[in-house]
Amino acid sequence: MRIVVLSGAGISAESGVPTFRDDKNGLWARFDPYELSSTQGWQDHPERVWAWYLWRHHLVQRVDPNDGHRTVAEWEKITGIEDVTVVTQNVDNLHERAGSSAVHHLHGSLFEFRCDNCDSAYAGELPEMLEPELEAEPPQCTCGGLIRPDIVWFGEQLPERPWQASVDAVQRADLLIVVGTSGIVYPAAGLPEMALAQGTVVVEINPEETPLSSSATLAVRQSASDALPHLLQQLPSLLKRV
Structure with missing residues (x-):
């Protein structure tokens, strides 16, 4: 079979692992999912989107x-x-x-990352985030692009x-x-x-x-x-x- x-x-x-709408920490409750899970959201506020996914990356590591x-x-x-x-x-x-x-x-996966410019995979260290933060600076690729989570966002195939x-x-x-x-x-x-x-x-x-x-x-x-x-x-x- x-x-x-x-x-x-x-x-x-x-x-x-809370779904977006079930995440009750309060910090993210005021944001529409599109703001944190779309190419437009990334272009407008990369520090906010990076902080959201970095927090979830570490959150998942702490559950079984x-x-x-x-x-x-x-x-x-x-x-x-x-x-x-x-x-x-x-x-x-x-x-x-x-x-x-x-x-x-x-x-996609919270455990894979790539450059938003040249699309190369990123295997560098990620900063710890013990508590959720509203913004965090994304790492930078050698080409000058920003490192993003390899997640399928609204507007992507x-x-x-x-x-x-x-x-x-x-x-x-x-x-x-x-x-x-x-x-x-x-x-x-x-x-x-x-x-x-x-x-x-x-x-x-x-x-x-x-x-x-x-x-x-x-x-x-x-x-x-x-x-x-x-x-x-x-x-x-x-x-x-x-």
């Missing part, structure tokens, strides 16, 4: 994978499962830290390689598990539609109803850490009830 897990912010929120992340990684060791591919909209590294070996980041690898994995999958995602952000939201069109079983795990819920093969109204550890054992009986 070939399994693909499409994960969103919900699974990381269970580890203590949860039972949902760990369960997906453990599936790779089960006899009869040919491969487990994670396609994630998250920019953290919790799937990798849990032990998943095939993870495709559709929206998804990276081609992870996207194509994700499409290929879904096309080969016997089971697609959609966990912790709102199902409204395209093109990622099109992957379950693709799977359903080709007859693949699609299981949604989300405490809340989403646009995918009515068309999914099975919708499980639980959190990732509650549902995933028991899902494969319960799946045959659950599907019989559909």
Whole structure:
């Protein structure tokens, strides 16, 4: 069996990684997401955008994978499962830290950086940020450009390689598990539609109803850490009830 897990912010929120709108520290609450997650926002206020992502970079390092992340990684060791591919909209590294070996980041990573001018990768030291700050000076590339997080912002295309690898994995999958995602952000939201069109079983795990819920093969109204550890054992009986 070939399994693909499409994960969103919900699974990381269970580890203590807040979504933008759930970030209650107060410093960022007054900003629209577009101001901190767009090419225009970067051009207008690079110090503000850099501070936001540098804070989240360090925040993620201080939290741990949860039972949902760990369960997906453990599936790779089960006899009869040919491969487990994670396609994630998250920019953290919790799937990798849990032990998943095939993870495709559709929206980039908080742990990769590049120059906004020459596009070269940056591997220099990052300043510590123990508490959130409103502004911080981005490092400078040798070409004179500014170092930015390698994150897909509003107005940018998804990276081609992870996207194509994700499409290929879904096309080969016997089971697609959609966990912790709102199902409204395209093109990622099109992957379950693709799977359903080709007859693949699609299981949604989300405490809340989403646009995918009515068309999914099975919708499980639980959190990732509650549902995933028991899902494969319960799946045959659950599907019989559909």
